[in-house]
Amino acid sequence: MVRYDILIEDTGETYRCAETRSLLEGMEALGRKGIPVGCRNGGCGVCKVQVTEGSYVARVMSREHVSEEDEREGRVLACRVRPTSDVHLTVIGKMKKSVVRGVETAGAPTSHST
Incomplete structure (x- = not known):
């Protein structure tokens, strides 16, 4: 089975994803x-993402969430695409704030008031 390296640019997280799994399944x-x-x-x-590098095979996606233009530009649902090479992506879906906020707060120094 072939596995590809997936990089989530927002967090710096990487994981290996089998060609038989969607980007989301591989992460989970x-x-x-x-x-x-x-x-x-x-x-x-x-789970909408922007693929910034790499290739994939896409299954049918709801046009309510991914327009034809989105799909042409690499804006896809991670649950509906399987990698065919190493992939770099950024999160652009509805929950992007929670992903980015987690990274920002993880590296931020904490302050305590007395």
Whole structure:
């Protein structure tokens, strides 16, 4: 089975994804985080990502969440695409704020008031 390296640019997280799994399934199978998880079937749009590098095979996606232009430009649902090479992506779905906020707060110094 062929596996590809997937980089979530927002968090710096990387994981290996088998060619038989969607980008979302591969992330979940390894217990990783970075791409928000919703319905897992393309109906909610929560896992929308921008593929910035690499190639993939896409299954049918709801036009409510991914327009034809989006798809041509690499804006896809992570639950509906399987990698065919190493992939770099950024999160652009509805839950992007929670992904980016987690990274920003993880590296920020904490302050305590007395």
